[in-house]
Ligand SMILES: Nc1ncnc2c1ncn2[C@@H]1O[C@H](COP(=O)(O)OP(=O)(O)O)[C@@H](O)[C@H]1O
């Protein structure tokens with residue numbers, strides 16, 4: 001049984017006053033096994049982010065469906081969907097998306113706070129998550145006091161703090177130099193592997209995709225290739 005599947009998934013955007021329609025995703029079928037690391041690769045505008053957002057319940061599809069851990073996301077109202085996003089899915093963005101007015105600790109604890117956990121539990125788990133990414137020493141710092149690589153490590157801690165089944169990352173190293181990029185990537189891969197989490201990562205970098213178990217290539221909103229790594233499993 002796949003942990004995540006998409007069936008005939010489409011997303012069409014209506015843009016501008018002339019109601020031009022853009023088929024960002026044109027019909028995607030996909031099944032991801034538990035523990036798999038899947039890279040999604042493709043040119044800018046090929047629909048990678050739109051697909052990832054639908055897989056993560058951020059964007060509702062125009063048609064088709066997404067099933068995560070046997071739950072059909074289309075059956076959920078907005079509140080129930082928000083709950084799944086908070087508890088079962090960790091999202092990592094290119095621009096980190098840490099809240100600027102909160103400390104790193106508060107940022108990482110936020111998913112747990114929103115989920116109604118006791119303050120002491122939130123802090124303990126957030127500290128543990130920061131330790132896992134080597135950032136516990138910066139817990140009281142605000143995001144603007146941290147480098148890009150440090151912010152992304154903090155964002156990884158935030159994504160993993162709720163121990164989600166599925167981790168989705170959209171160009172997580174796209175704003176980093178090559179040294180930080182390698183560090184963030186190694187860390188992310190190591191952590192999801194330790195926790196037996198499933199990782200779907202969008203990247204436009206073939207060298208990064210080559211480190212995945214499986215690479216899915218997109219063009220014009222469609223999957224045009226889906227290949228297991230020579231030494232990987234899929
Ligand atoms: N919110 C939106 N409104 C209108 N068009 C969009 C929106 N989001 C994405 N698109 C369009 O959908 C296509 C795919 O975009 P996207 O999924 O962001 O591609 P990628 O992540 O591969 O660069 C592009 O043509 C883009 O302009």
Ligand SMILES: [Mg+2]
Nearest residue numbers: 048049050170
């Ligand atoms: Mg994108």
